[in-house]
Amino acid sequence: MGGGVILFFLSINRTAESMPPIFSGDVVVAADPLPQALVITAIVVGISVTAVALIMFISMYHKFGTTNWLKAMKHRLEREDE
Amino acid sequence: MILYAFVLIPIIAGAVIYLIPKKQMRWVAFALQIGLVVLSIYNFALIRLYGPSEIVLGNFAKIAGITLRCDTLSGALIILTAFIFLICFIFGLMDKFVNNLFIFFFLTLQALVMTIFLSRDLFNIYVVTEVSTIIVSVLIMFKKDSRSMYDGMLYLITNIAAMTFFLIGLGFIYKIFGSLDMNIIGARMHEIQDAKVLAVPFAFLMTGVSLKCAFLPLFSWLPKAHATPSAPSVVSVILSGLYVKCGIYLFIRIREMFMPALEMDNIFLIIGILTGVVGFILAMSQKDIKMILAYHTISQLGIVLIGITAGGEYAYYGGVLHLFNHAVFKSLLFLSAGIIISKYGTRDISKIRGVFKKMPYVSIMTFAAILGITGAPLFNGSISKYFIQSGVKGGIVEYALILINLGTIISFIKFSTMFFGGSVKDRIHVAFGKKAAVTIMAIMCLLMGMGGTLVIRSVFNYSVSINMIEYIKKTAVYFASLAGGYLVYMKYLKKMKFIKEGLEMELSVNGIAISMTAFFIFIAGAAYFIAI
The missing domain is CATH 1.20.120 (Four Helix Bundle (Hemerythrin (Met), subunit A))
Structure with a gap:
């Protein structure tokens, strides 16, 4: 899902003749640099969120002993009754 | 600087x-x-x-x-x-x-x-919200209890999914407007020729924000996150008192931003009413005191949404004022619930008895919050509810508000049964800091009740006045619903099955994802037909 969002961002304001605005030569149509800046931030955020979620997932697996969400839900409800 | x-x-x-x-x-x-x-x-x-x-x-x-x-x-x-x-x-x-x-x-x-x-800046908001989501889920599972592991994980995953919706929405906005600044977008909004192009980004942004605000189909993460058993009560206070307000705040801003081109207040008004009603029905059926309070957060958010979208300046300012008031009294309720839980060692409302005799001071302060949330005269809830009601005067919405308030009263009658009974002998000592905190909040409840008009005037530079006769009428309605609520609770509801056994709205992650998609399709479709 994250990949789809990133591709979508790259397609914003892109035209065939636009060039990267890095060299200060005679660039006629520069590509809009802002979506790239946004995308790199989105990637960083996405990676860190995934890392946190995986760590949580591992510790949840240790507590519940299952990777199935429905089973985990049942376990949680049982613990509520105790 | x-x-x-x-x-x-x-x-x-x-x-x-x-x-x-x-x-x-x-x-x-x-x-x-x-x-x-x-x-x-x-x-x-x-x-x-x-x-x-x-x-x-x-x-x-x-x-x-x-x-x-x-x-x-x-x-x-x-x-x-x-x-x-x-x-x-x-x-x-x-x-x-x-x-x-x-x-x-x-x-x-x-x-x-x-x-x-x-x-x-919309993108800045996205990044900040994402980071705060991580921090909140870490705080939820701070004590590493296995139940709070589940709750924190559920919170994290659903909120990340919601913020992905938000991210796609802001991408569309950037594509259309070439800017991410809310004020610039709002100023350019009237240049849009065909408002139908806004339907999809609007629905994406609103789905993300609505999950943050816990509107009707998207709220099942909230009680778990706000009332998870092992989270410290200060965390519950921050989440329920303050953090949901970020969602409502974003809702206000985004609604304002789209206002010149796309207005969907009627749809959100209906969502608000339904959220309020479902919130109190579920709150009534809970046994866990923190759960009762968490479901009431949903119900009160419904009232805020009604106020904001009902139209008319009185209702709007009433809604915003209710946002502040809710922060005050819900924080106070969670603080005192935290004291009670730590002293009794249980969260089951049927097992807690005699709080008033054991902790008279804390109980009195808690009563201030209960009076506030049910809208008793002179306390803060009454002023904001009064403004919302006078904004929607004489319509079906007004009766819906009275119904929601009645439901709130009934479930707080259930809540306050724990104060009675017990014996005087074993008084429980409460630390000074905790006493001081609840006292300050209770005083705030009363002060914001007395000076509600002053708050609106100083925040919005808009002067409102309270019509005394109307206010007395509202007071009469309050006492009537108090008496009615008491009778209904004692006579019928106490014996009903779902009140005794508890009603669960339990959705897994897949269920939440499906309801989120359904909500998105609904909003997008509605926006497409409303936009002309």
Whole structure:
């Protein structure tokens, strides 16, 4: 899902003749640099969120002993009754 | 410059406190909180005198740079943030679980919440919300109990999915407007020829925000996150009192932004009514005292939504005022629930008895909050509910509001059964800090009730007045519904099955994802047909 969002961002304001605005030569149509800046931030955020979620997932697996969400839900409800 | 201080000081201070492993550092954090409250009031005074202040980060042009902008609404919300964090520090300063790591997370969360209130850049809001989601889920599972593991995980995954919706929505917005600054987008909104192109980005943004605000089909993460058994009660206070307000705040801003081209107030009004009704029905059937309070958060958010979308300035300002009031009384309720749970060692409402005789002081303060949330005259809930009702006078919405209030009263009658009974012999000692925190909040309940019009005047520069005869009528309605609610509860509801056994709205992650998609399709379709 994250990949789809990133591709979508790259397609914003892109035209065939636009060039990267890095060299200060005679660039006629520069590509809009802002979506790239946004995308790199989105990637960083996405990676860190995934890392946190995986760590949580591992510790949840240790507590519940299952990777199935429905089973985990049942376990949680049982613990509520105790 | 002062706006940078709200963002940077708490994070830097939190990091420093974490790096110096001394127990005394918590007093530094406490002093910092007092400083922030003073600073936020000073900031608010400046805004009132000289108008909104604005900073563009990094000296870019306004269209490309990230703006921090503070008007009176943001200023008031920043005062609220600083104030509630201060109360939490007073309450929890001496607790065992408060170590330097906890203070670090807590202060960072404060900075992030303040940034959400200040920022006008959609992408900045996305990043900040995402980071604060991570911090909140860490705080939920801070004690590493297995149930809170599940709750934190559920919270994290659903909120990440919601923020992905938000991200796609802001991409569309950038494609259409070429800017991410809310004010610029709002100013260009009327240039849109065909409002149908806005339907999809609007629905994406609103789905993300609605999950944050816990509107009707998307709320099943909220009670779990706000009332998870092992989370410290200060965390519940921050989540329920303050953090959901970020969602409502974003809702207000985005609604304002789309206002010239696309207006969907009627749809959201219906969603608000349904949210209010479902919230109190589920609250009535809970046994766990924190769960009751968490479901009431949903119900009260429904009332705020009704106020904002009902049309008319009275209802709008009433809704915004109710947002502040809800922060005050719900924080107080969660604080006293925290005291009661820690002293009794149980959360089951049928097992807690005789709180009034054991902790008379705390009980009286809690009653102030109960009177506030049910809208008793002179307390804060009544003023904001009065404004909302006078905004929607003489329609089906007014009766819906009375119904929601009746439901609130009934479930708080159930809530207050725990105060009675028991014996005087075994009084329980409550620490001074906790007593001080609940006292300040109770006084705030009363003060905001007395000075509700003053708050609206100072925040929005809009003067409202209370019609005495109408107000007395509302008081009569309140007492009538109090008596009616008591009778209904004692006669019928007490014996009904779902009240005794508890009603569960339990959705797995897959269920939440499906309801989120359904909500998105519904909003997109409705926006497409409404836009002309």
